[in-house]
Amino acid sequence: MSFIELKQVSKTVKKRPLLHDVNANIEQKSITTLEGINGSGKTLVLKTILGLIKVSGTVTVDNQPVRTEDPYPVKAGILIENPSLIEDFTATKNLELLAKLDPNISNKQIEDLLDYFDLARFPKQKVKKFSLGMKQKLGIAQAFLGSYPLIVLDEPTNALDTESIAKLSKLIKQYRENGSTFVIASHDRDFISQVATHQLYVKEGTINDEK
Numbered sequence: 525m526s527f528i529e530l531k532q533v534s535k536t537v538k539k540r541p542l543l544h545d546v547n548a549n550i551e552q553k554s555i556t557t558l559e560g561i562n563g564s565g566k567t568l569v570l571k572t573i574l575g576l577i578k579v580s581g582t583v584t585v586d587n588q589p590v591r592t593e594d595p596y597p598v599k600a601g602i603l604i605e606n607p608s609l610i611e612d613f614t615a616t617k618n619l620e621l622l623a624k625l626d627p628n629i630s631n632k633q634i635e636d637l638l639d640y641f642d643l644a645r646f647p648k649q650k651v652k653k654f655s656l657g658m659k660q661k662l663g664i665a666q667a668f669l670g671s672y673p674l675i676v677l678d679e680p681t682n683a684l685d686t687e688s689i690a691k692l693s694k695l696i697k698q699y700r701e702n703g704s705t706f707v708i709a710s711h712d713r714d715f716i717s718q719v720a721t722h723q724l725y726v727k728e729g730t731i732n733d734e735k
């Protein structure tokens with residue numbers, strides 16, 4: 525059985541099929557990328573995997589059915605759409621807040637991630653003063669915090685410079701070595717070619733193995 529399985533997943537809103545007949549298997553310890561044009565359904569697929577939207581069909585992660593009614597259906601590191609940051613907090617405080625949800629997260633991991641993404645240089649700066657790229661890196665750091673078995677990233681290279689993208693790729697591979705599975709929606713072909721072990725294509729609300 526694959527780490528993530530989607531079987532006959534569909535989602536219709538006001539008679540409009542947003543997802544239909546989605547079938548996909550995502551292997552454990554893979555870095556699986558989702559490509560597709562704007563509005564094709566990539567974010568909806570990510571939200572489906574995480575149990576953040578109600579769909580018909582079957583979704584399992586790590587052999588467990590995903591239940592949208594649970595408060596936190598799938599334990600995962602998540603960056604979806606814009607990073608969810610508290611603007612009046614510093615970078616450290618944002619990560620500490622998230623760490624409160626999980627006793628396994630250490631201060632050391634917070635420090636290491638801030639250092640890695642070059643955010644430790646601004647210890648007193650509130651997030652509202654951050655540049656777009658800095659916010660994005662903090663959002664990425666949030667997703668890596670906790671080293672969860674599943675890490676889901678939506679357009680992680682948005683607003684990142686080339687050097688930061690290279691660092692992100694390196695960290696993704698390192699976490700994969702340690703057992704994490706990645707599902708990543710991206711338009712960034714260079715980035716995809718750096719990291720992907722498996723590529724999926726989303727087109728008009730369904731997933732294909734080929735373009």
Ligand SMILES: Nc1ncnc2c1ncn2[C@@H]1O[C@H](COP(=O)(O)OP(=O)(O)OP(=O)(O)O)[C@@H](O)[C@H]1O
Pocket residue numbers: 537542560561562563564565566567568569
């Ligand atoms: N809650 C919703 N209600 C109605 N339509 C929605 C809802 N969420 C998404 N959609 C529609 O579903 C389609 C797929 O959206 P989705 O966000 O998954 O696209 P995407 O592939 O991630 O696009 P992008 O590359 O622009 O991020 C779009 O047409 C969008 O307008």
